[in-house]
Amino acid sequence: MSVWTKRHVTVVVSGGIASYKALVLIRSLMKQGAVVRVAMTAHAAEFVTPLTFQTLTQQPVVLDEFTTTDPQHVVHVALADWTEVMVLVPATANLIAKVANGLADDAATTTVLATTAPKFVVPAMNSHMYANPATQRNLEQLTADGLHVLTPATGMLAEGYAGQGRLPEPEAILAWLTDQLIQLTPDLPLAGRHVVVTAGGTREALDPVRFITNRSSGKMGYALAQVAREMGATVTLISATTHLPVPTGVTIVPVDSASSLLTAVRTAFDDADILVMAAAVSDYRPTELATQKIKKPAGHGDLMLQLTETPDILKTLAAEKKHQYVVGFAAETQDLLANANRKLTHKKLDLLVANDVSQPGVGFNGDTNQVTLLRPHQQPVTTELASKTAIAKIILETAIADGALN
Template sequence: MLAGKHVALYVSGGIAAYKAAYLVRELVRQGAEVRVVETAGAQAFVTPLTFQTLSKHTVYTDRFAQLAPDEVAHIELADWTEIALVAPATADLIAKMAQGLADDFASTALLATTAPKFVAPAMNVHMWENPATQRNVATLKADGVEIIEPATGFLAEGYSGKGRFPEPTAIVATVTAKLLAQATDLQLHGQSVLVTAGGTRERLDPVRYLTNDSSGKMGYALATAARDLGAQVTLISAPTMLTVPAGVAYVGVDSAEAMRTALLARYQTAQMVIMAAAVADFRPVTVADNKIKKTTADYTLTLTKNPDILAELGQQKHQQFLIGFAAETQHLLTYAQKKLASKRVDMIVANDVASAHAGFNHDTNEVTILQPNVEPQTLPLASKQVIAQQILQIALATRRNQQQK
C-alpha cells in the first residue's frame, strides 16, 4: 500500500528521535519514497547525514534554505507530500500544529501540507497527560489529523508511563491500515470479514487446560490479507504469542464455547467467515474449582463433545461465504471431502499438519482447496502470508461466480 508513495517524515527533538532512523528504513522497505525534515532539537540527537543516507534525499533543516532557486522549499515539499508523518512528535511541535504556528521549516511545511497527516507523539507521561497537550491533541483530531497513540512502558526518565514512541513497524502498519480503509477500489472494501485463529483451551482446573499445537499464524495471516483487501476484519482468537495486525478488531477468547458465542454475535452481518482456529472437539465434563492434587490412584478424565461451530454456521448461512479448515495427520483429502459435504461450507482448506514445514507452528504452509463440484486445487509450499493471499483470491473468484449464477 505504501509502494511508490511520497512520505514526508517530520522528526522533532526527543530521545526517541533515534528510532526515526528505523522508521525510515521500514518505510523504504515498504517501497515508499521518503524525505525527512528535522527540527533543531532533532538534530541534537541524530545528524541529518544519518537520515540523508537512509532516505537517499537531502534532509530539510533550515526554513530559509532554498534547495533549488526556482522553488520555495517548504511549499515544494508540501505539494510533493502524499503522506505526512510526524514521528516522534514532541509536545512543542504538537502545540505548533494545533495553533497553526509556523516558526521553523517543520511547522511551516506542515501548515502548507494538505495531504493526510499522522502524528506519533513521544514524551514524558506527565507532559502527555498535561491538559494543554490533551487540548492540542483533541484539536488535531478535530482537524482530521490521525493520532497514533503513544505506548506505555519504560521511559527515558527511568520510570514507566504512557509516552513511549510506538515501534516503527507498528507505526507503518497503522498508517497502512488507515490508507487501506480509505481505498474504495479494493476487492473487500467495506465488507465485514470474521477470522478465527489459535488453539482453544478447555479448562481442567484453575491451572490446567486441554489444548493443541496451533500457533495462530495462519489465521493471523488471513486476517492481515483480508485487511489488505479493504475488509473490516474482526479477528476472534484463542491465546497466541502473536501481535494483532494493525487495523484489525480483536476479540480474545479461550474456550470453544467462548469462540462460538463471539462468532454468533457477529455472524449475521458478516460477508465472509474464515474458520482457521483449531477448535477443541471435546471438553471436560466438570472443571475443578481448585487445583487437582496428585494422588497414588490413577485419574480418569471424562470428556464431552463441544458444539460443532462450523456446522452450526453452515446451517445459518445466508449471505456469508464460509471457509472451513481441515487439519489432519492422515487421509487428508478423504476427511476434508467429508467435512465439505457435511458442514454446508463454500470452501475447505485441507492442511496436512503432519507434513514437514507445514501446519502448526511453522511459518510456511501447503494446503489443498476443496469446493463443491470443483477439482481440488493444491497450493504449493509458501509462506503463510502468501498462502493466505492465495486462499482469499480463490474465495473471491468463487464468490463472483456464485453471484453471477
C-alpha cells in the same frame, strides 16, 4: 502489496531526544514499500544529522529552503505536493504549537502547512510539557483540524522519572499508522466488509487445573486476521488461548472451549461477509468436569476418561447461513483429498483449505504452510510451500474471486 507500497511519505522530524527513533520508523516504512523523504527542523539537526536521514532515505533532506541551489522548485511546495502521507515524528511541543496555530517559519512547518495530504502526529516530550494546558489545547486543535494524533506512551523519560510523553516504540507507531491508513483507503478489496476468523486450539477442561487441547499455535488464523485487516476489512478474531500478539486494528474475542467458540461465532456470524474457521476445535470434551483436581485412583494404575462429542460448529452454521461465505480448514495426516472433499460437501462449505500436517513445514506451529484449496464443482488447487501470511492472502483472494462478496 501493502497500503504503503510506493506511497510518498514525508517524515517531519523535530528536535527532541527521541529524534533518533525516527530513523527506525523510516526504515520500517521503507521496508513496507514506502518512498520516504525527510523535512527536519534546525533543532532536529542538533540531535541527528541531515546526512543520516539523507543516506537512509537516499533522498535529499529539506532543512533550510532559503539556501537551496535548486532554481527549478520552491522546495517546500515541491515536497508538499509530492507528499501523500505526512508523519510528524517526533513532534515536539514547539512543533505541535506551531502547526496548531498555522505558523510556517521554517522549511518543515511551511511544508506541513502547504500539503493537503493526511497528517499523522506522534508527540514526544517531558510529561509536564505534555500535560501543560497549552500543549493539550494545541493537540485538541490539531484533532479538530483533521490531523491524526497518537497518544504518547507512559514510562521512563529521558529526565530520569516516569510519566506520559514517551515516543511509542517504532513498531507500535507503524502499526498505528498502518491502521489509520487502511481506514483512509476506501479502494482496498475488503473495505467495508466484515471478516470473522477463528484461531488457535480450544481447551476442554478436565478439572480446575487440566485440559485437553491440540498442537494448534493459532498462527494461520492470526495471519488471516492480519491480512484481512490489511485488505481493508473490519476483522473479528475469535481466538482460543495463544501466545501471539493481536494484529493491530483487529477486534479480539477470547474463547476457551468448543462451546464458548460456538457462542462467539454465532454472535459474529450474522453480519459477517466471510467466516474463516481456522481454529482447531476439539471434537470431544470430558463428559464430567471435576470440581476438584482429579487424584490418582488409589490402588489402580489407569484412569478412564469418558469423552462426549462437542458441538459441530461448521454444521451448526451451515444451517444458519444466509449470504455468508464460509471457509473451513481440514488438517489431515492421511487421505487428504478424500477426507477434505467429504468435509466440503458434508459441512456445506464454500471453500475448504486442506493441509497435510504430516508433511515438513506444513500446518501446526511453524511459520509456513502448503495447502490445497477445494471448492464445490471445481478442480482442487495446491499452493507452494509459503509463509502463512502469503497463504492467508491466497485464501482471501480465492474467496473474493469465487464471489464471496457478491
